[in-house]
Amino acid sequence: MLTLRLDGARMRDIPTFYDEINRVFMAGEDWTLGPSLDALDDMLRGGYGALHGAGEAKVIWQDHAIAAEALGLETTRAQLLAKLEDPRFDRDAAQRKLDRLEADGGPIYFDTVLEIFGEHPHIDLVLAGEPTVL
Template identity: 55%
Template sequence: MATFTIRGAVARSIPSFYDELNRLFMTGEDWKLGPSLDALDDLLYGGYGALQGDDAVRVVWSDHAVSREALGRETTAAYYREKLRHPETYSREHFSELLAQLETGTGQTYFDIILEIFAHHPGIDLVLD
């Protein structure tokens, strides 16, 4: 089983998280993942990059507490507010609801959403270290 390590001390923002994913999984590809939860989900299906052809891999997220804090409520609220600035592209109702949930303490953080996406891929063993 191949093992990949996300460096949590480096993944301190949404862009730096995707930079870390690109470092790990997109070496040798002539394109990179953009900062998108859908792109993360697509990557974990394993059709390209370092995951291509692997049925099962382990991803160790070292110093995950650093990333958990960095991708927490504040970052997530800013992410939702940015989506709300573009109602021509994103659902105002949807992101307003997500922001309200976050502000009342019932919503998921960006970090929580990442963990949920990993959990939907049984061939990926995510280890928080």
């Protein structure tokens, strides 16, 4: 089984989350994922990158609490507000998500990322706390 390690301490916002995803999953590729949940979902299917042909994989997410904070309420709000200003996105969908975020406090971006990982049963996501010394 392939084992990969994400370092939540490297994640300060959505762009640095994707920097870490690319560092871990796209090493050796001549292209990288952009900041897109759809692209993350496609990559986790295993069509390219480290998961291509790997079958089952374990992803250990060190310092996930740091990532959860970085991809939390303020980051999610800013992302949704930016979508409201960008004509490429569905404004109504973004507004509904923003309204829910303001009313219920979620889901935050981190929650959505966990949901996407959870949709891929061939990936065992392990949320870990303290950094591992290699």
